[in-house]
């Protein structure tokens with residue numbers, strides 16, 4: 587039985603472990619800590635199974651053309667290796683997108699694997715006139731509308747928090 591819920595301070599160490607184990611390095615765990623320290627977290631959810639944290643997802647605010655905007659970045663998302671491919675990542679992504687929409691955000695952007703995210707509605711962002719400050723182009727740069735019809739009026743450069751520069 588999996589429960590998805592917002593992170594609590596006593597989850598921080600377990601979240602670090604999930605991020606580190608999923609990615610096989612500590613960069614993403616460090617990124618999560620830096621975003622928290624910078625108060626640059628829109629939403630941070632954990633997946634809990636039998637009182638253990640087995641998954642984590644974080645959303646952070648983005649700017650659009652240098653200004654605050656109803657745009658969020660998805661990532662990192664991580665599931666403990668032994669529990670991968672059992673639907674936990676998908677559950678975290680769906681719950682996170684729904685909550686970000688409730689919070690008033692209009693689009694969500696990510697840099698990720700183009701084989702995984704289209705199932706959640708993500709499409710190539712460049713095709714919608716978007717660029718990003720990390721200069722990632724092509725298929726990994728993806729976007730999804732949280733509110734239907736908003737992408738047609740959102741164009742230009744979306745910027746990830748500076749903490750992403752160090753990953």
Ligand SMILES: CC(C)(COP(=O)(O)OP(=O)(O)OC[C@H]1O[C@@H](n2cnc3c(N)ncnc32)[C@H](O)[C@@H]1OP(=O)(O)O)[C@@H](O)C(=O)NCCC(=O)NCCS
Nearest residue numbers: 608609661662663664665670671672673674675676699702
């Ligand atoms: C990517 C990740 C979060 C997905 O979570 P999950 O719980 O394993 O995934 P789900 O069970 O919801 O979905 C399984 C699907 O994801 C695919 N998948 C898993 N990891 C993937 C990856 N790194 N790239 C592309 N696809 C991946 C599987 O092939 C499977 O596809 P299928 O349904 O077509 O067979 C998880 O595998 C993970 O932590 N991976 C390591 C860290 C990472 O790469 N994070 C994403 C980058 S920010």
